[in-house]
Amino acid sequence: MNKKCFVSWSGGKDSCLALYRAIESGYEPRKLLTMFSLESGISSAHRLDENIFRAQAEAIGVESIIGRAEFNDYENVFVSYIKLFKKQGINYGIFGDIDLEEHRQWEEKVCEKASITALLPLWKINRRDIVKEFINLGFKAKIAVVDITSLDTKFLGQDLSLSLIKEIENCGADACGENGEYHTVVYDGPIFKKSIKLNFGTEAIPIGEKWAHIKIQL
Numbered sequence: 307m308n309k310k311c312f313v314s315w316s317g318g319k320d321s322c323l324a325l326y327r328a329i330e331s332g333y334e335p336r337k338l339l340t341m342f343s344l345e346s347g348i349s350s351a352h353r354l355d356e357n358i359f360r361a362q363a364e365a366i367g368v369e370s371i372i373g374r375a376e377f378n379d380y381e382n383v384f385v386s387y388i389k390l391f392k393k394q395g396i397n398y399g400i401f402g403d404i405d406l407e408e409h410r411q412w413e414e415k416v417c418e419k420a421s422i423t424a425l426l427p428l429w430k431i432n433r434r435d436i437v438k439e440f441i442n443l444g445f446k447a448k449i450a451v452v453d454i455t456s457l458d459t460k461f462l463g464q465d466l467s468l469s470l471i472k473e474i475e476n477c478g479a480d481a482c483g484e485n486g487e488y489h490t491v492v493y494d495g496p497i498f499k500k501s502i503k504l505n506f507g508t509e510a511i512p513i514g515e516k517w518a519h520i521k522i523q524l
Contacts, residue, residue, distance in 0.1 A: 311398035311425070312337040312391050314413070315370075317354050317362060318490040319447050319466065320402035320428060320482070323440045325366075326497050327427035328400045336396055338363050339387055341373045341380065352489045353451050353519040358504075361524055365498045381416060388420040399424050404433060404484055433482035437471055445495030448504065449488050451519040456487040459510035462520040466490060491522060 313325050315338035325335060340359050342349055349359070356372055363370030375383035388399060399417045403409040403426055410426060417424040428436055440447070447466045452459060456479045464470055471481050479487040494501040507521030 308395060308397055309333045310336050310396045311400050312339050312371075312388065312396050313368075313400040314402070315340045315359065315362075316402065316489075317349065317352050317359055317492065318402075318450075319437065319440050319445065319492060320404065321400075322402075322445060322447075322492045322495065322497075323436065323443075324400050324402035324427045326443065326445075326495070328398075328425065329497065331427070333398060333400065333425075335366075335368045335400070336394070337371050337391055338366070338368050339371045339373060339384075339391075341375060341384060344374050344376045351451070351486075352491060353513070354491060354522065357524055358491065358502075358522060361502045362492065365494075365500050365502055367499055381412075385416050385419050388417065388422055392420045392422055397422060401426050402428055404428050404436060404482065405430055406484070433480060433484050434471070434475075437466070437482045438468065441466055441468060441471075443496055445492060446501070447490040447492040448506070450491045450522060451489040451513070451517060453487050453516055454518050455516055456485075459518050461488060462510055462518065463506040 309332055311333045313335055315321050359370050373383055373387050399422050401413045413424045449461050449464050452461050475481050493504050505523045510518040512518050
């Protein structure tokens with residue numbers, strides 16, 4: 307059975323754990339697809355440069371594909387890429403969403419346009435259990451972005467750990483950051499052939515009035 311798949315890849319913990327679970331279920335990842343904003347030139351939510359995604363893909367051993375789109379053309383560009391994947395024999399798309407129904411509906415809709423089946427390996431799993439599984443499996447990730455209305459900028463650049471998750475929850479934020487409280491960048495773990503060496507800045511950089519990120523370089 308052909309179980310070749312692409313992964314909707316954010317560079318963070320949820321897409322990474324979804325990839326891990328897909329591999330464990332016998333799927334064969336062929337592409338890591340990351341969408342970039344033409345307006346900003348970086349990945350939208352996680353604020354990561356292209357070279358970070360290339361390094362992750364190389365460490366995992368899967369090809370990185372960078373899609374670029376303006377906000378209003380995002381869906382059309384995404385579909386155009388996965389239609390190309392379908393022509394290359396890829397039949398499945400892996401997504402890291404957990405329980406937001408509108409996200410699942412969108413993913414199923416765009417995949418249907420390309421005759422690809424959308425799979426969500428983390429769907430309806432308890433949010434805290436997901437982040438605990440990620441950490442207990444040995445994955446390593448640092449916080450790259452925070453919603454400053456929920457979390458202090460002191461969390462930027464910190465490694466995810468069970469104790470840090472408890473601190474995040476004590477702030478009233480979701481353990482998994484599923485409401486957008488924080489975003490991560492993964493740099494090592496059981497599907498990585500080598501650890502990625504990341505260098506972090508020392509200052510929080512504002513993103514509008516609600517967000518802050520930290521500069522990350524290889």
